[in-house]
Amino acid sequence: MKTAPFDRLTALPDLTGVTGRTIRSVFANPALIRLEGRRPDPVFIAVMQHGDETVGLDVLKRLQDWMTTHPLPRSLWIFVGNVEAAEAGKRRLSPETDFNRLWAGGDTPLLAMAGTIKAELAAAKPFAAIDFHNNTGANPHYALVHGLGGEDRHLASLFSPNAILTLTPPAMMSLALRPLCPAITAECGQASDPAGGEAGFDLLMAVLHLDHWHGKEDRDLRLLEITGRVEVSPGADIAFEAHADADLELPASIEKWNFFERPAGSTFARLPRGGQPLTVIDETGRDLTDQFLSIEGDRVILKRTVTPVMLARSVAAIRDDCLCYFMELPDTI
Ligand SMILES: [Zn+2]
Incomplete structure (x- = not known):
């Protein structure tokens, strides 16, 4: 199978003044940039896998500035992802070209490109892998981790005290790279x-300068596990205000719930028209709605204490993905 085109570079192009929209002036295609540092086993980072999530470009600019006065302590591989979507100001141009769903193998040109990069990275015995993203709604900085081991916890703790354990979807980059190194x-x-760019750069600096992984985190880590995905029926009207004429009424301040515990018995939403457009599923698609939600009058009540994440006051984001995820403490901790 023919591999989608990507460029190979050995230095960063001048990123001064480059934005997501103009990124193709320096990266016409996706790119793999290999920078040599003092230690050979590289840190691998990915930026702009989602085209409108520009934090990775900001991290690269800060890195370029830092590198004018500092030699790299460790080799660094940089994957620049969906530059076409970035030019269009979009997360992705189609469901098939979501770059963060390319990494579990397959033989389309894009999947073959990801497979080639992953194989070369495996041969280089990477030290760590970090994939930089932004959120649509207001959330604290947090890491997605794919194991409860000491190395996973150490890497996550270098970024934020907040971390989420997730083992799906298998084609997301950091999960697919986890067998190679902490990711x-x-x-x-x-x-x-x-x-975001500042925190991302600080994380990159910490990992580039790290000698070895500890068996535990460096600071307190609040590690939660996603136990439910909350979806809204496609035809339902959604409103973010009180007393709206809608199928689903959510509070205007709903993004403030992200990463804050919502107690069992509290109201999660209102259903002014009497329907029930909310479904909670697990990662296999099993319906868990009755375990999480009950209806009392026109209110949706939480049956369990949950911590929501990725709530965004955006009907488009809800329709494109989901309303939010529910998190709880992993059984194994
Ligand atoms: Zn993203």
């Missing part, structure tokens, strides 16, 4: 907030 997705808040 996380670093969720760096909203793209408009420069604090």
Whole structure:
């Protein structure tokens, strides 16, 4: 199978003034950039796998500035992802070209490209892998981790005290790279907030300078597991205000619930028209709605204490993906 075109570089092009929209002036195609550092086993980072999540470009700019005065302590491989979507200001141009769903093998040109990069990385015996993303809604910075081992916890703790354990979907990059090395997705808040680039750069610096992995985290880590995905029926009207004429009424401040515990017995939503458009499923698609939600009058009540994440006050984001995820403490901790 023919591999989708990607460029191989051995230095960063000048990123001064480059934005997501103009990224193809320096990266016409996806690119794999290999920078040599003092230690040979590389840190691998991915940026712009989602085209409108520009935090990775910000991290690269900060890195380029830092490298004018500092030699790299460790080799660094950089994958620049969906530059076509970035040019269009979109997460992806089609469901098939979601770059963060390419990494579990397969033989389309894009899957073959990801397979080639993964095989070369495996041969280089990477030290760590970090995939930089932004969130649509307001969330704290958090890592997606794919194991409860000491190395996973150590890497996640270098980024944020908040981490989420997830073992799906298998084609997401950090999960697919986990067999090679400690690997996380670093969720760096909203793209408009420069604090994300700063936190991402600080994480990269910490990992590049790290000598070895500890068997435990460096600081307190609040590690939660996704136990339910909350979906809204496709035809349902959604409103973010009180007393709206809609199938599903959510509070205007709903993004403030992200990463805060919502107690059992509390109201999660209202259903002004009397239907029930909410479904909670697990990662296999099994319906768990009755375990999480009950209906009392026109209210949706939580049956269990949960911590929501990825809530966004955006009907488009809800329709494109889901309303949110529910998290709980993993059984194994
Ligand atoms: Zn993303």
